[in-house]
Amino acid sequence: MELFDVYPLYEVTPVSAKGIVVTDDKGQDYLDFYGGHAVISIGHSHPHYVNRLKDQLDKIGFYSNSIQNPLQVELARKLGEQSDCEQYNLFMCSSGAEANENALKMASFETGKARVIAFNNSFHGRTSAAVAATDNPKINAPINQQQKVTFLPFNDTEALTREIEKGDVCTVILEAVQGVGGLDEPSTEFYSTIETLCKKHKVILIADEVQSGFGRTGKFFGFQHHGITPDIITIAKGMGNGFPVGGVLIHEDIKASYGLLGTTFGGNHLACAASMAVLEVLEKEGLIENAKHMEGYFRSLAAAIPQIKRVKGRGLMLGLEFDFEVADLRKRLIHNQHLFTGGAKNKYVLRILPALNITKKDLDVFFEALKAEL
Ligand SMILES: Cc1ncc(COP(=O)(O)O)c(C=O)c1O
Numbered sequence: 065m066e067l068f069d070v071y072p073l074y075e076v077t078p079v080s081a082k083g084i085v086v087t088d089d090k091g092q093d094y095l096d097f098y099g100g101h102a103v104i105s106i107g108h109s110h111p112h113y114v115n116r117l118k119d120q121l122d123k124i125g126f127y128s129n130s131i132q133n134p135l136q137v138e139l140a141r142k143l144g145e146q147s148d149c150e151q152y153n154l155f156m157c158s159s160g161a162e163a164n165e166n167a168l169k170m171a172s173f174e175t176g177k178a179r180v181i182a183f184n185n186s187f188h189g190r191t192s193a194a195v196a197a198t199d200n201p202k203i204n205a206p207i208n209q210q211q212k213v214t215f216l217p218f219n220d221t222e223a224l225t226r227e228i229e230k231g232d233v234c235t236v237i238l239e240a241v242q243g244v245g246g247l248d249e250p251s252t253e254f255y256s257t258i259e260t261l262c263k264k265h266k267v268i269l270i271a272d273e274v275q276s277g278f279g280r281t282g283k284f285f286g287f288q289h290h291g292i293t294p295d296i297i298t299i300a301k302g303m304g305n306g307f308p309v310g311g312v313l314i315h316e317d318i319k320a321s322y323g324l325l326g327t328t329f330g331g332n333h334l335a336c337a338a339s340m341a342v343l344e345v346l347e348k349e350g351l352i353e354n355a356k357h358m359e360g361y362f363r364s365l366a367a368a369i370p371q372i373k374r375v376k377g378r379g380l381m382l383g384l385e386f387d388f389e390v391a392d393l394r395k396r397l398i399h400n401q402h403l404f405t406g407g408a409k410n411k412y413v414l415r416i417l418p419a420l421n422i423t424k425k426d427l428d429v430f431f432e433a434l435k436a437e438l
Contacts, residue, residue: 161189240286
């Protein structure tokens with residue numbers, strides 16, 4: 065059997081990693097400024113994370129959601145406290161798409177309606193309703209196109225009002241800072257309009273924090289920069305620092321019933337241990353604060369490079385916009401400078417998504433390497 069060939073791959077074979085350093089099979093070190101699509105939040109192989117997972121594996125790695133699992137309860141409590149979201153309940157799953165799929169389903173259950181409002185350039189995952197709410201026709205198969213989704217531009221209050229007033233919308237779903245799309249974000253004023261309209265018309269507001277959550281933007285959640293209260297929040301990626309874990313935070317006003325949602329793998333013992341370790345390290349090492357500080361330093365270094373047209377994003381969810389497409393620059397950064405960076409749907413944006421414990425020295429290295437390739 066061979067692999068189903070869907071990924072264009074770089075010629076790099078990592079065999080070990082520590083902090084932001086990834087080492088390949090030839091012994092070459094690479095600095096990871098991409099975290100495998102924003103997944104590595106506390107650094108590769110963080111000792112506390114490794115020990116927590118090893119200890120858990122020695123005890124019990126998995127059982128399904130038919131028994132008591134105090135780790136889930138402990139995780140929900142700690143997550144609620146640390147994120148200042150104690151008025152939500154947690155449903156655990158295993159990926160970002162699964163989190164959004166369940167969030168969209170909950171919105172539809174709760175309102176009895178089916179149409180979704182999403183935004184231009186959104187990315188919410190590759191499953192049924194999540195991919196339909198993703199603004200990319202190329203990854204939507206005919207079976208996905210049965211979903212009712214309307215895409216709107218950010219900050220167009222008139223269009224949003226017009227659509228919501230039609231009365232058939234179950235949810236508005238948005239990323240606080242768009243990841244795959246290229247780091248665009250709605251204004252605080254537009255966020256507050258969305259919140260008001262959703263409340264008025266009984267529409268569920270879903271904050272997709274799969275990429276922007278867990279401290280990446282310099283606050284625990286990206287929407288917290290705008291002072292709003294979503295009905296549902298979805299999480300994954302940085303939540304597990306590489307272990308596949310996701311979650312849906314559902315406001316306590318929305319009631320659960322047995323069988324409403326479910327999953328085999330979600331919330332297993334290892335997943336809980338991974339996510340607890342991430343929360344513990346974020347707290348103990350002050351990594352959300354660090355993300356905020358590093359953004360300032362990043363912006364000051366970027367300002368000195370004339371080829372950079374704009375710095376987009378927040379915290380350590382950042383993008384550098386150029387007036388040329390960045391695919392070739394990314395290749396040169398990997399092969400000549402041994403640096404991982406990311407691309408976006410916006411081909412002019414180089415995405416930077418490092419672990420939240422990077423230092424000024426790491427950023428100095430990054431910008432020197434970047435200058436050498438410009
Ligand atoms: C904002 C956002 N939502 C959802 C997803 C889907 O997550 P996953 O790939 O874990 O299914 C992604 C992945 O890039 C994402 O960036």
